[in-house]
Every structure is written in structure tokens, then in C-alpha cells.
Amino acid sequence: MAGGSREPGRSVTSRVLAILRSFDGDHLGLTLTEISRRSGVALTTAHRLVGELEASQALTRAQDGRYRIGLRLWEIGHLAAGRLPEIAHPWLQEVYATTGENVHLAVRDGLDVLYVDKVHGRRAVPIVSRTGTRLPMHPTGVGKALLAHEADWFITSYLERRLERPTPHTITEPGRLARELASVRSQGYAFTYEEMTLGSCSAAAPIIVDGRPIAALGIVLASRRARELPHMVDPLRASAAQIARAYGKDSPSVT
Amino acid sequence: MAGGSREPGRSVTSRVLAILRSFDGDHLGLTLTEISRRSGVALTTAHRLVGELEASQALTRAQDGRYRIGLRLWEIGHLAAGRLPEIAHPWLQEVYATTGENVHLAVRDGLDVLYVDKVHGRRAVPIVSRTGTRLPMHPTGVGKALLAHEADWFITSYLERRLERPTPHTITEPGRLARELASVRSQGYAFTYEEMTLGSCSAAAPIIVDGRPIAALGIVLASRRARELPHMVDPLRASAAQIARAYGKDSPSVT
Incomplete structure (x- = not known):
């Protein structure tokens, strides 16, 4: 819908958030496939958005190839409290x-x-x-x-x-x-x-x-x-x- | 560019992150106009994205009408450490x-x-x-x-x-x-x-x-x-x- 998405009914923003929310205390490091499965975002879209999130330092890629939440988000999230x-x-x-x-x-x-x-x-x-x-x-x-x-x-x-x-x-x-x-x-x-x-x-x-x-x-x-x-x-x-x-x-x- | 944006050269993801990064320790609560100015995202786009971020609980709107970073992002960001x-x-x-x-x-x-x-x-x-x-x-x-x-x-x-x-x-x-x-x-x-x-x-x-x-x-x-x-x-x-x-x-x- 909004954001020119090819998956109707879901904005880019909501998919970005779904990707970020696929991480939790028991899943600190995820592969692209796991992110796609856990977020419900199609693999090709997930690939593009994860790349953009990495460029913005919202995600980082560890030496084992898994993605993790980046400290940039720690810093932003910290403001909520x-x-x-x-x-x-x-x-x-x-x-x-x-x-x-x-x-x-x-x-x-x-x-x-x-x-x-x-x-x-x-x-x-x-x-x-x-x-x-x-x-x-x-x-x-x-x-x-x-x-x-x-x-x-x-x-x-x-x-x-x-x-x-x-x-x-x-x-x-x-x-x-x-x-x-x-x-x-x-x-x-x-x-x-x-x-x-x-x-x-x-x-x-x-x-x-x-x-x-x-x-x-x-x-x-x-x-x-x-x-x-x-x-x-x-x-x-x-x-x-x-x-x-x-x-x-x-x-x-x-x- | 990506994400069907009307502002070429900047993905929706990077604009979402720019909006989130317009908040800092000295700017815990911002109006839509301030968000637009601080993030460099045009007001109409900022309006749409802020609405989507609010729907995803990444932003919350306080009683004074100002937006703040939502606890959902605190929770996600916390995983970075x-x-x-x-x-x-x-x-x-x-x-x-x-x-x-x-x-x-x-x-x-x-x-x-x-x-x-x-x-x-x-x-x-x-x-x-x-x-x-x-x-x-x-x-x-x-x-x-x-x-x-x-x-x-x-x-x-x-x-x-x-x-x-x-x-x-x-x-x-x-x-x-x-x-x-x-x-x-x-x-x-x-x-x-x-x-x-x-x-x-x-x-x-x-x-x-x-x-x-x-x-x-x-x-x-x-x-x-x-x-x-x-x-x-x-x-x-x-x-x-x-x-x-x-x-x-x-x-x-x-x-």
C-alpha cells in the first residue's frame, strides 16, 4: 500500500519493523532466511530491506554471517525510557x-x-x-x-x-x-x-x-x-x- | 530509489531511520514539523512515515502532541548489547x-x-x-x-x-x-x-x-x-x- 510496496496491504515501515522484531532475547543473531521466515517478509524484499538496515547501522552483520540488532538502535531505543x-x-x-x-x-x-x-x-x-x-x-x-x-x-x-x-x-x-x-x-x-x-x-x-x-x-x-x-x-x-x-x-x- | 520513494536516491528505510535519529537526549519529544526539519524528510512523507511508525509502536504520541521514541524500540534496541x-x-x-x-x-x-x-x-x-x-x-x-x-x-x-x-x-x-x-x-x-x-x-x-x-x-x-x-x-x-x-x-x- 504505502511506500510503493509490491506486497499489498503492508507498508515498508511495517515490514522494516517486522524484520527488527524477528530478533528477541532467544534470537540475538539471525540469518537472512530466518529473518524472512520469522518476519513474514518475502525473501527478496527481506534481502533488500536488511541491506538498507545494515547500511543505516540498525543491523550489523557478525563474523558468523548472522545479523544482529545494531548499537545505533540501542542508542535510539534508549531514548524511549x-x-x-x-x-x-x-x-x-x-x-x-x-x-x-x-x-x-x-x-x-x-x-x-x-x-x-x-x-x-x-x-x-x-x-x-x-x-x-x-x-x-x-x-x-x-x-x-x-x-x-x-x-x-x-x-x-x-x-x-x-x-x-x-x-x-x-x-x-x-x-x-x-x-x-x-x-x-x-x-x-x-x-x-x-x-x-x-x-x-x-x-x-x-x-x-x-x-x-x-x-x-x-x-x-x-x-x-x-x-x-x-x-x-x-x-x-x-x-x-x-x-x-x-x-x-x-x-x-x-x- | 528502493521502496517506491518519490524522493529519488533515498530508500524508505533510510528515511525511517533518519526520522528515528532526529530524536536524541536533548530532543526526547518532537513535533511533526521538527521531525521533518531535523531528519531532512519532506513534511508529507514524514507525516505518512510517522503515522506508520506510530502504528508499529516505534513512536508514541504524548499528551502534549509531541512524538517520542516508543518502548517497542527500547525493547528491540536493548538486544544490540x-x-x-x-x-x-x-x-x-x-x-x-x-x-x-x-x-x-x-x-x-x-x-x-x-x-x-x-x-x-x-x-x-x-x-x-x-x-x-x-x-x-x-x-x-x-x-x-x-x-x-x-x-x-x-x-x-x-x-x-x-x-x-x-x-x-x-x-x-x-x-x-x-x-x-x-x-x-x-x-x-x-x-x-x-x-x-x-x-x-x-x-x-x-x-x-x-x-x-x-x-x-x-x-x-x-x-x-x-x-x-x-x-x-x-x-x-x-x-x-x-x-x-x-x-x-x-x-x-x-x-
Whole structure:
């Protein structure tokens, strides 16, 4: 359609994005054939577009002949999170120093949470939240903390969908989840117990600026340590409040 | 040319990338007119492509009507750094814990260094190296550490260019810089003194995997503390060696 494409109904831009999205954490390096198959872009078109993306440094070709996402895109993509990670980082450090636990920062993207920063040491812990991970909101601590503070219409429409159920403990019954979110909202923090991953539990607090949840801070522990979760709430909430204050000062009108 | 463009000589892909690159750390939100002006893409074409990028979630439109880079691109771009930041992070923490100084991780991209991770606390320090920053190699500690360990042909061709001189202390005379790099290479670490920013000095160590410098660890201090730089070398080198070992194990054949 647009862009003079020979494949009707799909713009060049959407095909370029489909090519870029054929890469993920489990597919960091792809051949041209794999890119074509995973993106659904015909091989000849993929060949041309990949060449153009390589010329623009959006893709690079490694010594093994496979394509990878180029650092140019890292640099551009980094702008999406704005000043938040830079502002929040010292407060993630603070939670890490106080609790000794790995701390992560997540934002909402559509109906998912995206983990955009993480402070972690060498201690072995359950890794659910590698930076760059995208997860549904209702089974994760950071997701519940964010969802609970969204507008009512957003929560209602979230609950109307068929909800993923990664474990038998995931709360998917709309009435029960709505009550859970109401309680998260009034408490100002969220817990999960094996709702995303068997063997892991979590605590999280939202970062609220001008009444809107812009991000959440979370900690994940092994389930056998679930009784320690309540001790994580105060450090998480204190740092979340400091981040909100610092962010509000830095970006008074930016959402 | 390619992509059925009405502006000959420039592919749709390169115009899409030009639009994305019109955003930077000082221009996080742009109007359509600003995008057109900064990218050099005609307004009507920019209008169409920006619409397609918004539909693909590569751009989002904020409440103020300005476009911003979308989290979808953050997610894709994040893949460019591969496993390195996740593997390196605990060792940045280690340097931070040992020295109390802000630590950053940088990689080479073309003839620049790109800062891809940073561990920082609340202490006020000279901020040169915000994550996402791109700087030339020869005036920065991490840049010198990386450049010194590149192949001879690379160093020679780097030195043949006209070199930026951000301060009067920047070493740009090719002979002197070549000697400096030889000494960095034999010592295994680099210092700078006000070569990038007046008032700041730095120390850095390269992370060498299979004989190639894949990244560097660096610390920046106020110049009045320059005498402390030698104490930073051991922690930096120790952590750089540990990262190299962990990275080599994780990605035996990936460069």
C-alpha cells in the first residue's frame, strides 16, 4: 500500500519493523532466511530491506554471517525510557543496599510490563526479570502495582480479556483480581506468590507522579523466603516516593 | 530509489531511520514539523512515515502532541548489547562497592564509545557518561582502553583522521597519541586528565575476550582527586577480568 510496496496491504515501515522484531532475547543473531521466515517478509524484499538496515547501522552483520540488532538502535531505543532510569537508579541502589536483594524498575507498555533497569549482585537468585523482559501485568508484582493505579476504565478493559495463566497460582478470575487490585491500591504495594513462576514470590511499589503510575519498583525472592516480603515494603515504598519526587521535579509536565 | 520513494536516491528505510535519529537526549519529544526539519524528510512523507511508525509502536504520541521514541524500540534496541550488560552488572556493583565511585560500562561503536550501563549512587559527581552517551574514543578513559587494544590497522586509521579536541588537554597529535596508546596497551589500563571535560579525570580497564576488547569499565572523578586514580586501577582490572571470564563462558563463539 504505502511506500510503493509490491506486497499489498503492508507498508515498508511495517515490514522494516517486522524484520527488527524477528530478533528477541532467544534470537540475538539471525540469518537472512530466518529473518524472512520469522518476519513474514518475502525473501527478496527481506534481502533488500536488511541491506538498507545494515547500511543505516540498525543491523550489523557478525563474523558468523548472522545479523544482529545494531548499537545505533540501542542508542535510539534508549531514548524511549527518557530520564526515568537515570533518575531512578540511585534509589534502586538504595533498596539493594538496604535489603541485599536484586531490585528492578518496570514500566507499563500497552497491557504488559517492561523491565527497564535492574540492580543485581552476584548472589544467585531467581531471575524472572532480566532487563528487556516483557511480562503480563496481573501475575507480576510490578504489574499489579501499576495496574491497580490505572484509571477504572483501563482496569475494567484489562479484566475483560482472557488472562494468561502462567502457573496454577495466577489470579485470573476477574472478580477476585479486581478485589486484589483494589487492595493493592489502598495499601500502596503489591505481593505475588508463585503467580508468574513457581518457586518465586515478589513485592512491588508503584511510582506515582501527578496521580499517574509511571513505573514500579520490585523485588523477587525464592518462595521459601515469602515471610520476608513484608520487610521489603518500606524500602520499596520509600525509594518509590523519592523517585516520584525527583522525577516530578525533573519533568514537570512530561508524561 | 528502493521502496517506491518519490524522493529519488533515498530508500524508505533510510528515511525511517533518519526520522528515528532526529530524536536524541536533548530532543526526547518532537513535533511533526521538527521531525521533518531535523531528519531532512519532506513534511508529507514524514507525516505518512510517522503515522506508520506510530502504528508499529516505534513512536508514541504524548499528551502534549509531541512524538517520542516508543518502548517497542527500547525493547528491540536493548538486544544490540546482547548478554554483556546482564553479565557485567554484578561486577560494576563490585567496583562501586569497593571504590564508592560511579562506574560505567562502554562499548565501541564505529569510532565512538557508547555508554551502555552505569552504576551510580546519590553522591554528586561529574556526570559525563550518562547511559546512552556517545563520545569519541581518544579523549575518554574507556575509549583509550578500547582503542589501545584494537588491531594496528584500526589504530592507524583512527589516528589518520582529524581528531576532535574537546579541551586544550586532549591529546590529538598522532605520534603522541600512538605512544600513549602503546603504553595503555602494555599497562592494561588508561588514565585521562581533563581530556574530555575540564574538571574531570578518569581511569578505565578493557574487557578482553579471545584477544579482542569487547568493552571497558571506567570511573570518572573530579580532577582535584586525580591522585586517587591509581587506587581505582586494581578494582577496575579485577572486575574487567571477571567479566571477561563470565562472558567468554556464556558466549564461547559470539563476538
